[in-house]
Structure formats: structure tokens, C-alpha cells
Amino acid sequence: MTHGYTTGTPDSTPSxxxxxxxxxxxxxxxxxxxxxxxxxxxxKPGRDRYLDLLRSLAxxxxxxxxxxxxxxxxVLFPSMxxxxxxxxxxxxxxxxxxxxxxxxxRVRRLLPPLWAFSxxxxxxxxxxxxxxxxxxxxxxxxxxxxxxDYIVPVGAPPFPWxxxxxxxxxxxxxxxxxxxxxWYLRAYLWFVIASPLLLWAFRRFPWPTxxxxxxxxxxxxxxxxxxxxxxxxxxxDFAVYGGCWVLGFAHHDGLLAKIPRYVxxxxxxxxxxxxxxxxxxxxxxxxxxxxxIPLAQACWSFxxxxxxxxxxxxxxxxPGRLARWDKLITLSNNRAVTIYLWHNMLIMATVPxxxxxxxxxxxxxDRAVAALDSSYMLWMFFLVWxxxxxxxxxxxxxxxxxxxxxxxxxxxxxxxxxxxxxxx
Numbered sequence: 001m002t003h004g005y006t007t008g009t010p011d012s013t014p015s016x017x018x019x020x021x022x023x024x025x026x027x028x029x030x031x032x033x034x035x036x037x038x039x040x041x042x043x044k045p046g047r048d049r050y051l052d053l054l055r056s057l058a059x060x061x062x063x064x065x066x067x068x069x070x071x072x073x074x075v076l077f078p079s080m081x082x083x084x085x086x087x088x089x090x091x092x093x094x095x096x097x098x099x100x101x102x103x104x105x106r107v108r109r110l111l112p113p114l115w116a117f118s119x120x121x122x123x124x125x126x127x128x129x130x131x132x133x134x135x136x137x138x139x140x141x142x143x144x145x146x147x148x149d150y151i152v153p154v155g156a157p158p159f160p161w162x163x164x165x166x167x168x169x170x171x172x173x174x175x176x177x178x179x180x181x182x183w184y185l186r187a188y189l190w191f192v193i194a195s196p197l198l199l200w201a202f203r204r205f206p207w208p209t210x211x212x213x214x215x216x217x218x219x220x221x222x223x224x225x226x227x228x229x230x231x232x233x234x235x236x237d238f239a240v241y242g243g244c245w246v247l248g249f250a251h252h253d254g255l256l257a258k259i260p261r262y263v264x265x266x267x268x269x270x271x272x273x274x275x276x277x278x279x280x281x282x283x284x285x286x287x288x289x290x291x292x293i294p295l296a297q298a299c300w301s302f303x304x305x306x307x308x309x310x311x312x313x314x315x316x317x318x319p320g321r322l323a324r325w326d327k328l329i330t331l332s333n334n335r336a337v338t339i340y341l342w343h344n345m346l347i348m349a350t351v352p353x354x355x356x357x358x359x360x361x362x363x364x365x366d367r368a369v370a371a372l373d374s375s376y377m378l379w380m381f382f383l384v385w386x387x388x389x390x391x392x393x394x395x396x397x398x399x400x401x402x403x404x405x406x407x408x409x410x411x412x413x414x415x416x417x418x419x420x421x422x423x424x
């Protein structure tokens with residue numbers, strides 16, 4: 001999940017039969033040149049920095065959304081759809097190797113970081129008094145069996161809705177916040193396992209495979225067919241983001257590049273407009289939060305990803321002012337799993353830290369307290385990033401172990417001697 005991308009359409013890419021845009025009318029055949037000009041140097045393989053930038057933006061948006069809860073962020077930048085599309089593109093690239101080998105590699109890179117998180121999270125839950133055997137939702141032997149989802153996320157892991165004390169260091173709902181994002185790992189795992197079959201179907205029946213997830217979302221995301229419990233949630237997630245995953249295939253194989261841009265953008269705009277129209281009539285408890293409206297989320301994310309990938313410039317280096325963010329973008333891509341796993345727990349950890357400010361001598365006046373109250377969320381946002389940095393140092397090296405690389409504490413692309421590290 002944290003490695004680079006390459007772009008381009010290999011010679012062996014199947015033809016999808018799209019009309020190509022003509023840039024000029026054919027002219028007379030020129031006379032042969034006296035000497036052939038040397039061919040331009042081949043583009044060096046390496047990370048696609050545009051896709052790296054998109055992943056970093058998606059992670060920042062995830063953190064901001066889980067902190068502020070602003071519904072409009074799901075419309076401004078559908079980060080989960082973007083992340084699934086980028087993962088799908090990388091998966092298509094990797095499947096040039098034997099499928100079983102690729103699946104084992106992806107699962108191996110996912111599980112050790114999850115295990116580190118699970119050890120800490122479960123230890124805190126059990127210390128807070130949670131007994132999975134007596135859990136009202138998943139009690140008994142089934143509660144113990146469900147704990148295996150903290151080891152291999154084939155389903156939703158159990159967690160208490162309330163643990164500890166309301167007057168404790170963390171809110172008594174911290175476990176819900178910490179374990180909630182694990183649905184992404186479950187969906188990612190199922191997409192990885194299904195990718196060989198999905199890619200086979202896509203390369204033979206591109207359009208049905210690309211559009212089928214939207215059709216499934218209509219069936220499962222609108223209540224036409226209802227599957228109860230976490231099984232229903234898993235099927236709905238697979239349908240909602242399946243189109244974005246397959247769009248990653250389309251980007252890698254060059255399908256999107258074969259479609260005239262005006263056709264692709266026009267169609268994407270119509271799909272996105274339909275998504276917003278559907279959302280307007282099916283607003284959830286948080287209004288325009290697309291996470292509560294599966295069909296709107298699927299359509300908006302699908303069209304948004306099409307636009308992003310149609311304008312993909314395939315940078316080998318970040319241009320202009322973006323270059324100043326190069327190190328942070330490299331770091332976030334190398335530690336994407338760590339950031340995603342830990343960010344919600346760290347958001348909760350900012351609360352007891354900031355609360356200590358109320359005990360400072362100059363904070364005893366009403367105006368000082370009111371000022372801190374009004375800016376509390378901003379302080380949480382600024383403080384969570386240093387905590388994420390600490391989690392990268394403390395746990396990020398596990399991603400290197402899982403990928404069979406030399407462990408690094410701060411992999412921002414800079415060698416110890418000051419030069420740039422070669423991309424991996």
C-alpha cells in the first residue's frame with residue numbers, strides 16, 4: 001500500500017476500441033530525412049509523484065474529517081475512493097507477477113502493522129474493564145472468535161461502545177473512535193483477494209466490470225436488497241468503492257487515456273451530478289455526509305476519481321512550490337498504513353494533553369478559558385500531527401519489516417549524507 005506507482009500503457013495492453021482524438025488532418029507524406037534523429041531517452045521508472053500527492057492529500061483529509069466531522073469534506077475530496085483507486089492501480093501493476101505471490105505480499109505488508117495496533121488497542125480495552133466474552137453485541141465464544149479479526153481483518157473486529165470512565169484520561173467512547181477506521185483494512189483485504197479475478201474480468205469485459213459496482217450499489221445501498229449486520233456493511237463497502245478500485249485498473253492499463261478527455265469528463269460530471277441529486281433527497285443524520293449515503297458516495301467518488309486520473313500529469317518530481325512538500329509527501333506514502341491505523345486514537349489522545357492547559361496559572365481567568373474553549377478543535381488538529389510523527393517513529397518501522405526492507409525511523413527520502421534516497 002505504501003509503494004510508488006508507475007504509469008504508462010505497455011505494448012501488451014489490450015485495445016478497448018475507443019476513438020482517438022485527432023490532433024491534425026493528415027498531410028502530404030514528407031521526404032525522408034537525411035539522418036534519423038536519436039530517440040529520446042526512455043523515462044526512468046520510479047514513483048509517480050502526482051499519485052503520491054493524491055495519497056497524502058487523502059490522508060490529511062481523513063484526519064481532518066475524523067477530527068472536525070465536517071460533512072462537506074466528503075464532497076470536497078472523497079479520500080477513501082481516491083485511496084482505493086490508487087491501490088487498485090498498484091495492484092494491477094503488481095499482478096504481472098503470479099497472483100498468489102502478489103496476494104501473499106500484500107497481506108504480509110498489511111498484517112504486522114495491524115498486529116502492533118491491535119496489541120495496544122486490545123490491552124487498553126481490557127485494562128478499561130471490557131470483557132469480550134460478556135459483550136452484549138458479540139458475547140460468549142463468538143466474542144472470542146471475533147477477536148481474530150484483530151489478527152486477520154476478514155470481518156469487523158469487536159469493541160466496546162463504552163469503556164473506562166467518563167472522567168478518565170480518554171472519553172469512554174475512545175474504543176469506537178480507535179477501531180472504527182479498521183473497516184478500510186477489511187475492504188482492502190477483500191479487494192486484494194478479489195483482484196486477480198477482477199483484473200481478468202476487466203481485461204475481457206472492461207465496461208461491465210467497471211460499471212458493475214455502481215449497479216451493485218443501487219441494489220445493496222438503496223435498500224432494494226438488505227443484508228443485515230456487518231456482512232451487509234462489508235458487501236456495501238465492496239460495492240461502493242469497487243468502481244474506484246477498478247478505475248485503478250483502467251488507469252494502469254491505459255483505458256482512461258484512450259477515452260477522449262471531453263467524453264470522460266462529461267460522463268464523470270453527469271455521474272457526480274446524479275450522486276449529489278440522490279444525496280439531496282436522502283440526507284442522513286449528518287446532512288451531506290456522503291458516508292451515510294452509499295449510492296451518492298459511490299457516484300461522487302467514481303466521477304471524482306475519473307477526473308483526477310484523466311488529468312494525471314505523471315510527475316517524476318513535484319513541480320514548483322509543491323516541491324517544498326516533497327519530504328512530507330514521501331514520508332506519508334512510506335507510512336500510510338501507520339498513519340491511517342493510529343490517527344484516530346491519537347486524535348483522542350490530544351484531549352487530556354490540551355486539558356492540562358486549563359491548569360496553567362495564566363489560564364484561570366474567564367477570558368482565557370473562553371479563548372481555549374473556542375479554539376479547542378484547532379489545538380487538537382495542530383497537536384495530532386506531532387503525535388502522528390511519534391507514532392511513525394515508534395511503529396512505522398514495522399511497515400519496513402513487513403515489506404522485507406531495512407527498518408527506517410523517518411523515511412522521508414533523504415539519506416543520512418543529505419542526498420536523496422533512491423525511490424523503492
